[in-house]
Amino acid sequence: ELLQSGPAVIGLFRRKMAVSDVARRIGARGLHVDIARLEEARSVYADRLLKGLQEMRSLSGLPHLNPHKNTDLIDVIYRHFGAPITARTAKTRQPVLQAALLPRLRPYVPPEGKKFIGAYLEWKSTAKIESTYLRKGHRDNGGRLHGIEIIDGAVHSIFSVTVADTDRWVSRDPNVQNVPEGDPDDPMSNCRAIYMARPGMKIYGFDWSALELRIDAFQSGDQPLINLFQRDLDLRRQGVPKKGRPDTHRIN
Numbered sequence: 182e183l184l185q186s187g188p189a190v191i192g193l194f195r196r197k198m199a200v201s202d203v204a205r206r207i208g209a210r211g212l213h214v215d216i217a218r219l220e221e222a223r224s225v226y227a228d229r230l231l232k233g234l235q236e237m238r239s240l241s242g243l244p245h246l247n248p249h250k251n252t253d254l255i256d257v258i259y260r261h262f263g264a265p266i267t268a269r270t271a272k273t274r275q276p277v278l279q280a281a282l283l284p285r286l287r288p289y290v291p292p293e294g295k296k297f298i299g300a301y302l303e304w305k306s307t308a309k310i311e312s313t314y315l316r317k318g319h320r321d322n323g324g325r326l327h328g329i330e331i332i333d334g335a336v337h338s339i340f341s342v343t344v345a346d347t348d349r350w351v352s353r354d355p356n357v358q359n360v361p362e363g364d365p366d367d368p369m370s371n372c373r374a375i376y377m378a379r380p381g382m383k384i385y386g387f388d389w390s391a392l393e394l395r396i397d398a399f400q401s402g403d404q405p406l407i408n409l410f411q412r413d414l415d416l417r418r419q420g421v422p423k424k425g426r427p428d429t430h431r432i433n
Contacts, residue, residue, distance in 0.1 A: 197343055204340035204350065211335030212357060212376040212384075219315065225369045226311040233304035240297040248304060254278055258286060262294035280305055314355055314372045329355050335379065 238246045241257045248254065255278050258264045264286045266276045283298045290298070316328035329336050338352040345351050352358050363370025378384045389395075391410075398406040 200342050204342050208338050208340050208352075210379065210382070211332070211337040213335050213379045214329075214331055215375050215377060216331075216334070219375050222369055222372065222375060223311075223315050226307060226315055229307050230304065230311060233300055233307065236300045237297060237304065240293050240300060248301060248308075251278060254280075254301070257297065258283070258290070258294070262290040262297065264289045264294065310361060310370075310372060314360055314375070318354075336376065 234246075234248065237248060238244055241261055243253070243257065243261075246253050246257065255276050258278055259266055259276055267282050267286070268277045268279075269275060270277055280302070283302060287295050287298055312328060314329065318328035318330035336355060336357070338357045339354050340350055340352045342350050350358065357376060360373045360376060361370070362373050368374075394406075395410060397403070398410055
């Protein structure tokens with residue numbers, strides 16, 4: 182099939198293979214881990230998770246609340262705090278609740294419920310960072326790594342260049358492309374400081390500016406769109422006022 186696709190597709194395939202080798206070598210080289218800072222961060226995050234859990238249990242009045250269980254969350258939000266049920270399963274019509282919907286339920290719960298939702302969302306964000314970038318790695322029955330695995334003082338992410346629909350690179354185990362910088366006022370939230378280049382090496386960051394929109398302009402031949410890029414203007418700023426939004430100088 183590849184040979185019948187034409188020279189353009191074959192050329193793209195060859196370029197992908199060449200880049201894949203670069204991605205493999207980057208992963209093999211790995212990122213050095215500051216073990217002392219990692220251990221400190223683990224301790225801080227464990228303490229925050231415990232305090233968050235204690236707060237949620239206190240607000241809900243459920244001493245055995247498990248925020249990992251959706252059934253417990255349903256009991257608290259729908260039954261204890263009386264929020265309207267937003268969704269049900271198709272077959273059994275049992276209530277379901279997604280964390281993304283919680284902010285929209287704040288107006289329908291009492292003050293204690295609002296505090297609970299805030300505490301849960303903060304706990305969930307903290308738990309995500311801890312489990313992805315700080316926790317000692319283990320593999321499930323399918324061989325998928327959860328947490329981080331340190332080998333020879335470094336983490337060795339797996340980079341893929343053919344997975345994302347947007348043609349971007351993606352990495353996993355761990356996803357070192359999206360390590361959070363955290364809050365400037367909270368140094369321990371900056372997980373990026375844990376990962377660094379090996380001695381004698383450097384880390385470079387690079388990204389295309391509005392890559393997808395530039396491709397759209399090139400493929401469509403849309404002259405107004407092309408003109409915006411040629412004049413080095415921000416397309417999003419220029420597009421907002423046309424939809425009845427504020428003037429461009431008021432957009433941050």
